Amino acid sequence: MTNDENDPIERAARDLRIKLGIDDQLRPDMITVVVKMKHQGLIEDYARHSDDEMPDAEAFFDPDSRVLHLRESTFCAANALYTYSESERRRARYTIAHEIGHVALGHDGRHYRGDINETAKKLEGQVQKNEREAERFAAAFLAPAHLA
Numbered sequence: 001m002t003n004d005e006n007d008p009i010e011r012a013a014r015d016l017r018i019k020l021g022i023d024d025q026l027r028p029d030m031i032t033v034v035v036k037m038k039h040q041g042l043i044e045d046y047a048r049h050s051d052d053e054m055p056d057a058e059a060f061f062d063p064d065s066r067v068l069h070l071r072e073s074t075f076c077a078a079n080a081l082y083t084y085s086e087s088e089r090r091r092a093r094y095t096i097a098h099e100i101g102h103v104a105l106g107h108d109g110r111h112y113r114g115d116i117n118e119t120a121k122k123l124e125g126q127v128q129k130n131e132r133e134a135e136r137f138a139a140a141f142l143a144p145a146h147l148a
Contacts, residue, residue, distance in 0.1 A: 101137030
């Protein structure tokens, strides 16, 4: 991964942090990030779903409706300090940042993170490229070079 802010993905992550007013935050609250994205019109809304409703995905962004869908356990792990392990909280934060990457990078189509992601990794072409870009975005968004 590059720490070059001239890289378009690094730049997109930094630009979004600036736009959301969190560029100086080492560990932004990801639920607050989602709410700010809604208030700024970057997404239409977000929806929480029971884990049973989303057994194959922790989250996904639907670009047609512009709604970010979050599994309840992902939402809660990103929002809780003591109920979930550090590993679960990190994964939830990364999952949300990954989906935000699809939004910020203007990716079309639905992209899933979770069990179905193994299938996406096997696919060639644009889906695989978009997934790699969203992964790089998530890393740049959560651990920006200027705060390291």
